[in-house]
Amino acid sequence: MTTTATPLDVVGVRADFPILGRTVREGKRLVYLDSGATSQRPRQVLDAERAFLETANAAVHRGAHQLAEEATDAYEGARQKIADFVGVDYGEIVFTKNATEGVNLVAYAMGNAATAGPEAERFRVGPGDEIVVTEMEHHANLVPWQQLAARTGATLRWFGVTDEGRLDLSDLDELINPRTKVVAFTHQSNVLGTVNPVRVLADAAREVGALTVLDACQSVPHGPVDFKALGVDFAVFSGHKMLGPSGIGVLYGRRELLEALPPFLTGGSMIEMVQMAKSTFAPPPARFEAGVPMTSQAVALGAAVDYLNAIGMDRVAAHEHQLTEAALRGLSAIPGVRIVGPLDAVDRGGAVSFVVEGIHAHDAGQVLDSLGVAVRVGHHCAWPLHRRMDAAATVRASFYLYNTLDEVTALVDAVREAQTFFGVR
The missing domain is CATH 3.40.640.10 (Type I PLP-dependent aspartate aminotransferase-like (Major domain))
Structure with a gap:
């Protein structure tokens, strides 16, 4: 993706979203990667x-x-x-x-x-x-x-x-x-x-x-x-x-x-x-x-x-493209993880679905949740597509303008921890 957009100030953006400062599951920092289902709202909208x-x-x-x-x-x-x-x-x-x-x-x-x-x-x-x-x-x-x-x-x-x-x-x-x-x-x-x-x-x-x-x-x-x-x-x-x-x-x-x-x-x-x-x-x-x-x-x-x-949709797109590339790269490097969908970020948005060999998507999602990583699991209202891609269910991380590269790393680390928890690594 080629863009001339200046980088998005993600730190400044995150400061506008009160919910991103909360903790979950006994003090874990919230890593919200479910914007494909619903996004969070900034103070300006509230x-x-x-x-x-x-x-x-x-x-x-x-x-x-x-x-x-x-x-x-x-x-x-x-x-x-x-x-x-x-x-x-x-x-x-x-x-x-x-x-x-x-x-x-x-x-x-x-x-x-x-x-x-x-x-x-x-x-x-x-x-x-x-x-x-x-x-x-x-x-x-x-x-x-x-x-x-x-x-x-x-x-x-x-x-x-x-x-x-x-x-x-x-x-x-x-x-x-x-x-x-x-x-x-x-x-x-x-x-x-x-x-x-x-x-x-x-x-x-x-x-x-x-x-x-x-x-x-x-x-x-x-x-x-x-x-x-x-x-x-x-x-x-x-x-x-x-x-x-x-x-x-x-x-x-x-x-x-x-x-x-x-x-x-x-x-x-x-x-x-x-x-x-x-x-x-x-x-x-x-x-x-x-x-x-x-x-x-x-x-x-x-x-x-x-x-x-005010932020600029070119900036939003460029930022999410960077996150998507990092997620595809990080998840692809984990043995036993299969990304469902294109493996590169060309003509691709920030919804990254995957399966983990030996772990049902719902079980993987629960482990990720225990670590503060919020993703969606299931068929995402797309049963025929999941059948076509030979996946009964998937884990889906979806990114938005307020997500960071550190949160992508947290996702990848959490998937590895799920593999360890279920003994498939």
């Missing part, structure tokens, strides 16, 4: 949400009073920050409760297109149509498409994964064809760390008139991402993986597509006019934000974007 709740908490888009105006300005201001962060227009950002809801929103709306008006023709799916995913997907970007195929009679197809842990695109022209209605895929694998060639898949889909849905949960928090430049139609990501709160996610959709897409949930806030026999719906993004939204969470996510922008 303070922003608290300040909103203490000074401007009110229902947005409703009240005719000052608090409501201030709350609405803060909520919509966060939308603008997030749109700028991923290179899209303000009206193309829809707030959801998480990325999973964002994928389901698109999939269910496509299922509803059969009874919508002619403007929804592009979204209609039926027998003879094909939905394409990959073997690399998190369940949240697989199961909704399985369900859409089951409801509509469409056929689900998928790209395989190579032994190295890359997408197998050898049958690209056969899988993405004139029957394809949607291609859904991850930008960066939450298990393998693999960064996929988004533009290649997006261009192939566009050539046959198919829509693209990108899972960007593991990419948006960790480096510069521009959805317009990537050429995707829809994309989702979650706030809690990028220094923000839980309970807030983001769906990006190209404006002309959102304007034609039928609603997912219905009720208050998303209507234009209601009569007893029928209703008409508001334009996007309001059409897809039924009910009272996650106001303070959106404001806090906007603060997280401010924090990341």
Whole structure:
């Protein structure tokens, strides 16, 4: 990876995260390596949400009073920050409760297109149509498409994964064809760390008139991402993986597509006019934000974007690349450890999954936890991928801007200690 970014001040960054100063398991220093599951929050984000709740908490888009105006300005201001962060227009950002809801929103709306008006023709799916995913997907970007195929009679197809842990695109022209209605895929694998060639898949889909849905949960928090430049139609990501709160996610959709897409949930806030026999719906993004939204969470996510922008996403990416290289090098040097995924850091993010011969992943995770090293164990909501990689479960370390090379060393040392504990070394 070549970068001109100046080094990240990791000591200064860590000082912003109160939780990183705590100890666990009888005084062990916390080594938090589970940011792929959820990230920690800096004081700036915690303070922003608290300040909103203490000074401007009110229902947005409703009240005719000052608090409501201030709350609405803060909520919509966060939308603008997030749109700028991923290179899209303000009206193309829809707030959801998480990325999973964002994928389901698109999939269910496509299922509803059969009874919508002619403007929804592009979204209609039926027998003879094909939905394409990959073997690399998190369940949240697989199961909704399985369900859409089951409801509509469409056929689900998928790209395989190579032994190295890359997408197998050898049958690209056969899988993405004139029957394809949607291609859904991850930008960066939450298990393998693999960064996929988004533009290649997006261009192939566009050539046959198919829509693209990108899972960007593991990419948006960790480096510069521009959805317009990537050429995707829809994309989702979650706030809690990028220094923000839980309970807030983001769906990006190209404006002309959102304007034609039928609603997912219905009720208050998303209507234009209601009569007893029928209703008409508001334009996007309001059409897809039924009910009272996650106001303070959106404001806090906007603060997280401010924090990341102040550091610089190039710096974040360069720092994590260094950590990933060190982890791959250190873990590969341990006899009996198999890294699941690419063995080098080229086109690879900071999720490093591995198995330890003779030790179940959950047992390894418990030993690491006893030493203060927090990792995730299991299948990471990616059962098909684990089967493909011949791993019933893996240990996953995932890095973020607040991690250090010393923490990578602590991980490697803890794995060696687990081997000693279980007598496999």
